[in-house]
Structures are given as C-alpha cells and as structure tokens.
Amino acid sequence: MQDTVASIVQKHIEDRPGYRLVPAAFGKPGQQSKVWVECPSWCADDHVQDWNQYAIDLDHWGSCDASWDVDSIHQPGDRLLSLDARLHSDPAATDARLSAAHVLMDDESVQVYLTPEMAEKTADELIAFAAQIRHLARQARQFNARASQPHRSQADEALRRVRASKWQSLSGEDIAALPIVRLLRAFGVMVVEYDIAGVELLGEPGHMELRVGRATRQQLRDSEARRLIAEYAAGARRV
Ligand SMILES: [Zn+2]
Numbered sequence: 001m002q003d004t005v006a007s008i009v010q011k012h013i014e015d016r017p018g019y020r021l022v023p024a025a026f027g028k029p030g031q032q033s034k035v036w037v038e039c040p041s042w043c044a045d046d047h048v049q050d051w052n053q054y055a056i057d058l059d060h061w062g063s064c065d066a067s068w069d070v071d072s073i074h075q076p077g078d079r080l081l082s083l084d085a086r087l088h089s090d091p092a093a094t095d096a097r098l099s100a101a102h103v104l105m106d107d108e109s110v111q112v113y114l115t116p117e118m119a120e121k122t123a124d125e126l127i128a129f130a131a132q133i134r135h136l137a138r139q140a141r142q143f144n145a146r147a148s149q150p151h152r153s154q155a156d157e158a159l160r161r162v163r164a165s166k167w168q169s170l171s172g173e174d175i176a177a178l179p180i181v182r183l184l185r186a187f188g189v190m191v192v193e194y195d196i197a198g199v200e201l202l203g204e205p206g207h208m209e210l211r212v213g214r215a216t217r218q219q220l221r222d223s224e225a226r227r228l229i230a231e232y233a234a235g236a237r238r239v
Pocket of ligand 1: 038039
C-alpha cells in the first residue's frame with residue numbers, strides 16, 4: 001500500500017488549479033509517516049489529524065455548512081430528523097464521478113453521493129417539498145381555526161332564528177307590560193353577574209347578554225333590564 005501512497009503523491013505533485021499541497025499522515029497507529037498530498041481548496045479536513053492507514057482511504061471533505069434538522073412536539077430541542085450536505089471527493093475511486101468533486105448528503109444513517117447535476121435536481125425537489133410542507137401547515141392551521149369555533153347545528157341555528165325574530169312581534173306596550181322572565185326569554189337574554197356597577201345589555205336578540213353588577217338589587221336589575229330591552233327594540237325598529 002506504500003506504493004499507492006507514493007503513486008498518489010506522485011500523481012498530485014504537479015501543481016493543479018484548485019489544489020494545494022497539504023501534509024497527510026498514513027500508516028498504522030504509532031508508525032505513521034507524513035507525506036504531502038494535493039488537496040482541493042474546498043477541503044476542510046485535516047489529513048494529519050484525521051490520518052488514514054492507507055492512501056487509498058484518503059477522502060476530501062468540505063465543511064458541513066449546509067445542514068437542516070428538526071425537533072418534535074414530543075422532544076423539543078432534540079435533532080430527530082437531520083440532513084446535511086457537503087462537498088466530497090474520493091481520489092482513489094475508480095468511478096470518475098466519485099473521484100471528482102461531488103455533493104455528499106447525510107441523514108446520519110445513510111450517505112448519498114450526488115453528481116452536480118443530481119444535486120441540482122435534488123435542490124429543486126427540496127424546494128417543492130418545502131412548499132408542500134408550508135401548504136400542509138396552512139391546511140392544519142385553517143382546519144384548527146374552523147374546528148375551534150363553537151359548533152352550531154342546523155337545528156340550533158333554526159331555533160336561534162325563531163327566537164331572534166320573536167321579539168319583533170312585541171310592541172312597546174308589550175315590552176313594558178310582560179313579566180321580566182318572559183321578556184328575557186323573548187329576546188334570548190342570558191343574565192350574567194359581573195363585578196361592575198349597574199346593568200349592561202350586549203349582543204343581538206337570540207343571544208343577548210345582560211351583565212348585572214353583583215351588588216345591584218333585584219328590583220333595579222329588572223327595571224334596568226326592561227329599560228335596556230325597550231331601548232334596544234326602539235332603536236332596532238328605527239333602523
Ligand atoms: Zn483534503
């Protein structure tokens with residue numbers, strides 16, 4: 001194998017554009033010898049530190065600048081899916097596509113080797129994939145927003161409409177005379193206690209809310225409710 005070292009060094013000794021001479025260590029542990037090898041300008045590997053037993057094992061590795069990883073709802077912060085891409089070449093490879101500079105992609109379990117053309121195709125596909133992920137995110141968000149709205153069946157809706165229009169058959173005199181309970185029912189009013197002073201009426205007939213201050217006396221509650229409902233009805237009829 002020492003022959004291979006010599007021949008590779010010899011092969012690279014001429015000054016080729018894009019290459020520089022760097023030291024590399026080869027040999028068994030404790031019996032390494034340093035030789036100069038040509039190394040592509042993009043190689044980030046330290047061939048002395050990351051020594052090889054045989055010259056045939058020497059690969060050139062670009063820095064791992066292109067990387068992506070994602071965690072999960074279950075394990076936030078953990079790299080559960082990951083991909084990185086870097087330049088690579090294996091000068092001793094018999095396949096010229098591998099001895100030339102190419103792109104190596106790694107998902108931490110599988111490595112794939114891509115010619116520049118294959119890498120370009122992969123990049124286009126990843127762009128399309130990213131658009132699909134964005135589309136899925138939008139679908140999920142829209143679905144969740146719709147699903148979180150209060151459910152109202154058709155029957156509920158019909159009932160609500162009947163209730164909502166019931167008040168229109170009541171005259172000003174009816175509103176003044178009807179027992180308060182019936183009046184509240186006719187307008188679809190729900191009474192809720194609040195930490196406020198006095199009484200407020202909100203919403204539309206069918207689902208109105210009468211907000212009543214906790215300290216408000218019953219008689220005042222009733223008279224205020226009747227007054228506010230009459231005010232609403234008079235205003236709504238004017239429109
Ligand atoms: Zn190198």
